[in-house]
Amino acid sequence: MIDFHCHILSEIDDGAASLEESLLMARELAGIGFTQVIATPHIIENYFMATAEKIVTKVEQLNEACIWEGIPLHVVPGAEIMLSPRFLEEFPNPRVPFLNASSYLLLEIPFSQPLPLYTEEVLFRIRTAGYSPILAHPERCLCFLQDPEKLYDLRRYDLLYQVNMASFAGVFGGRSRKAALAMLHKNMIDFLGSDAHRPGEERLLKVPSVLNILKDELGKDSLQVLLEDNPRKVLLDEPLELRHSAPEQNGLPSPRRFFFLDLLSDTKSRKKRVYRRER
Numbered sequence: 001m002i003d004f005h006c007h008i009l010s011e012i013d014d015g016a017a018s019l020e021e022s023l024l025m026a027r028e029l030a031g032i033g034f035t036q037v038i039a040t041p042h043i044i045e046n047y048f049m050a051t052a053e054k055i056v057t058k059v060e061q062l063n064e065a066c067i068w069e070g071i072p073l074h075v076v077p078g079a080e081i082m083l084s085p086r087f088l089e090e091f092p093n094p095r096v097p098f099l100n101a102s103s104y105l106l107l108e109i110p111f112s113q114p115l116p117l118y119t120e121e122v123l124f125r126i127r128t129a130g131y132s133p134i135l136a137h138p139e140r141c142l143c144f145l146q147d148p149e150k151l152y153d154l155r156r157y158d159l160l161y162q163v164n165m166a167s168f169a170g171v172f173g174g175r176s177r178k179a180a181l182a183m184l185h186k187n188m189i190d191f192l193g194s195d196a197h198r199p200g201e202e203r204l205l206k207v208p209s210v211l212n213i214l215k216d217e218l219g220k221d222s223l224q225v226l227l228e229d230n231p232r233k234v235l236l237d238e239p240l241e242l243r244h245s246a247p248e249q250n251g252l253p254s255p256r257r258f259f260f261l262d263l264l265s266d267t268k269s270r271k272k273r274v275y276r277r278e279r
């Protein structure tokens with residue numbers, strides 16, 4: 001299994017605080033059954049500004065330490081890049097850390113704000129330049145919880161989605177859990193990641209039970225697509241097929257409308273509750 005999203009590198013973002021912590025996380029991941037992990041430190045303008053070169057150096061150090069400690073886990077370089085207007089100005093830029101130097105990029109947007117206005121322009125620029133965008137943990141973003149159909153709209157840019165495993169255990173709240181399950185049942189998830197930041201945290205501790213839930217929901221073969229086949233294609237820079245339900249046809253309501261009904265009604269009832277309280 002390949003953990004697609006993890007802050008395992010030390011002293012580079014808000015993830016592992018030391019090499020010892022990185023090794024503890026590596027041990028936990030290997031204990032669960034992961035053989036590879038993509039190190040995805042945050043790249044956030046003015047906060048975390050690691051370059052591709054620095055990430056590769058850190059990855060090499062950690063791989064060496066894992067070998068010394070006898071931990072059967074291989075670390076691969078990557079990054080989680082916060083979308084910003086500056087990113088748009090500079091892209092494509094050879095200093096941008098792609099996933100294992102492929103044409104795939106892992107992106108994030110703010111959790112509790114509307115979808116940034118420049119999002120579609122950035123995605124268009126990435127695709128027309130021949131690269132493939134992947135969005136990290138959309139099930140945690142308020143803009144998609146309030147308007148889930150945006151997830152479909154952004155598929156126009158061949159946007160791929162990575163969901164956090166701990167979301168299925170409700171670690172990020174009930175609405176994120178519901179969104180993750182809805183995405184799962186409509187084939188809207190392309191990758192799964194721990195998004196772990198430190199050893200022993202809930203995001204890692206819940207992974208074994210979540211894998212059992214997912215095995216029941218999806219079956220072993222489909223789960224393997226998300227945890228092995230798709231991540232491997234990214235690491236080898238091979239094309240990946242988009243899978244999701246069909247768009248609206250013959251004027252009939254599309255399956256996606258039914259799919260998201262629960263989430264939308266949840267949002268509406270929440271709004272009603274707030275409205276009543278304010279009155």
Ligand SMILES: [Fe+2]
Nearest residue numbers: 005007080195
């Ligand atoms: Fe992350």
